[in-house]
Amino acid sequence: MKAQKIKPAQPSKPPKVLSIRIAPAKPPAPLPPPAAAPAADPAPPTGFLAPGPLLSRHNKPKVEPFRFLDLPLELRLEVYRYFFEDVRDTIDLDPDNYRLIHKKLGLVRTCRALRYEVTDYFYSTRVFRVFPCHPGRYFKTKKPLLARMKPHVRAQMTVLEIRLGPGWSQPPRGWVVNDALGLQDCSRVYRVNVFVECDPGDGVFKGFRQENSFFESFSSNLLTDALERLPNVSEVQFDAWSSVRKAGKLMQTLIATVRDLGLDVSWGPQKGWTDDDERDERMERGKQKMGSLEEQMMLMQLAAMGR
Incomplete structure (x- = not known):
């Protein structure tokens, strides 16, 4: 039996080692020089809290609301008068009411007590x-x-x-006194102002007006229906433009209507009428003469300019 040759063991190779080279660290950059300290704020005036970390939102002093209703009634009424100063004295159905009045009346939403005072003041100091x-x-x-x-x-x-x-010449169909108008609810109304802009019975309107004293009858019936529905009215104040005569047919019809109802008659500031009919007639005739003289002077000036 042949002996097997044993090969000598070969030396093993050394294992591969992974080497990592670490570069030297760079020296740190120099720090910038310290900034100059800001100038100190001036000391707060006496009576004010200085701002600081101790003053937070929760530490602020609570401001009490102004107790407006504790003021005397006279002062509150003066405040209301100043607040509604830019609202016209006579209120009509106007497209500007929302801009001029509606926003002002938002004050009544403050509280119930203020609502009663403001509404009472506003509606009792205006003419509707x-x-x-x-x-x-x-x-x-x-x-x-x-x-x-x-x-x-x-x-x-x-x-x-x-x-x-x-x-x-043709009054609107809506000019009628009925239950929907609500005059029966106006329990505090003590006066009705009647302002006449023109008298169709004057000769200037001849040929344009309706005959048979139409406007006089219409005005008298309208005023009668309105006054009869007001429960506590006691006075009617008449006023007019300068072209309306107190002795005219329309004014005489209206005055007679009011006196037949047993109400007092007073006069407004625009026309300046009084209880003395003769004096008022003289004043109106004098104004008409002055007006005719002024018209003649203007015509003479126009004629001179045309030459």
Whole structure:
């Protein structure tokens, strides 16, 4: 049996070792020089808290609301007068009411006590027109201003106005006194102002007016129906433009209508009428003569300029 040759063991190769070379670290960059300290704030005046970490939102002093209702009533009324100063004295059905009045009346939403005071002051210090006279879509509306208000609002009014003259040839169909107008709710109204813009019975309107004293009858019936529905009215104040004569047929018809109802008659500031009819007639004749003289002077000046 042959002996097997044993090969000598070969030396093993050394294992491969992974070497990592670490580069030397760079020296750190030099720090910038320290910034100069800001200038110190001036000391706060006496009575104010200095700002600082100790003053937080929770530590601020609580500001108490102004107790407006603790003021005397006279001062509160003065505040209301100043607040509503830019609202016109006579309120009509006007497209500008939202801009001029509605936003102002937002004050009544503050509280219930303020609501009662503000509404009472506002509606008792303004004159409300019964039938609209603003030209446009409101003039012929079938729902006047009072018909758009609530009964408790109408109950706070004190003075109403009826303006005669617009639509003298054909009054609008909405100019009628009925239950929807709500005059029976105006329990505080003590006076009705009647303002006459023109008298169709004057000779200037001849050929344009309706005959048989149409406008005089219409105005008298309208005023009678309105006054009879107001429970506590006691006075009617007449006023007019300068062209309206007190001795004219329309004014005499209206004055007789009011006196037949047993109400007092007073006069407004525009025309300046008084209880002395003779004096008023002389004043009106004098104004008419002055007006005719002024017209003649203007015609003479125009004629001289045309030469």
